[in-house]
Structures are given as structure tokens and as C-alpha cells.
Amino acid sequence: MNLKEHIRNVKDFPKQGIMFRDITTLLKNPEAMKYTSEKLLDFAKGLNVDKVVGIESRGFIFGSILSEKLNAGFIPVRKPGKLPAEKEQATYQLEYGTDTLEIHKDAIVPGDNVLIHDDLLATGGTMEAVCKMIEKLGGNVVQISFIIELSFLKGRDKLKNYDVRSIVEYDSEE
DSSP: OOGGGGSEEEETOSSTTOEEEEOHHHHTOHHHHHHHHHHHHHHHTTSOOSEEEEETTHHHHHHHHHHHHTTOEEEEEBOTTSOOSOEEEEEEEETTEEEEEEEETTSSOTTOEEEEEEEEESSSHHHHHHHHHHHHTTOEEEEEEEEEEEGGGTGGGGGTTSOEEEEEEESSOO
């Protein structure tokens, strides 16, 4: 399946000069959803995953599917003010600014094997921050998965010490 056919390109979103890769068109297609789920699950075979971390908000969708299929716990990483218990926090650079994410401190038990999922890899700042939070809590990042990778932004370079997987690659903004 050519998954790019199911991803909408939205020019100048969220700001001028950005080509946003929208997976809502993929999500409304059952065959594309199933294909994406199966590819992500294939990446994770044999990893002995204890927890799947999904990054707000699109990382929750396939992260939840992966956690169920891998018989692992699901951990949401959220923007500030969304998690009620004691949290670990990280601020990082985005392609178009800065942001902060949080995880519950009790979400990861030292020694947990953790798979992290998000929908898109751009500059790598978001994922690098999440990896650091998980490692600070004692987790082992065994894999990082994405649906989409914007390889021209070189985000994979920030994640070179990890097993990084993606299904669809874009090598330019267009």
C-alpha cells in the first residue's frame, strides 16, 4: 500500500512555510489504519516491550493500538497541565518554536523496556526530550516508531543511539 496516498498535505500550517502532513485522512480509511498498525507491530516484534509511550496527541492513536497488541501498558506524554499526579517535565525545540511535555513520574518502573511512538519525526526535538525523560525515570528505550519521517530535517541525527523506525519518508517540504 502506498500510505502517502492517505496522508493529506496542508500548506502553511501551523505557520507560513510549513507543509503539514495530516494523518486524519489515513485514520478514516480502515485499510490504511490496518496497514499502518501492522507495519508498526512488525517493527516491534521480539522487543519484549513493557510500556508503550504515546506522545500527545496523534501518538496516542497508534501507541494505544501497539500497547494492546504487545500486551504492554500505555503511557501518555502530555502538554503541561494535563496530567494530575507528580510529573517529570522537558522543554525542547520544535521545527517552529519551543514546547514542553510531561510524563507521570510513576509511569515508568526502572528497567522497563519502552517503545515510544509518535506520528511524525521532523527535527527530533520532541522525541529526544521524551527519551531523556524516560531514561531519567529508569526506562530503557528499545525502539522509537513513527508513521512519517521528514528526512530532510535530519531529526534522526538526534536519535542516532536508538532504533528508529518509520513507514513513510518525505525527503523535501513539497
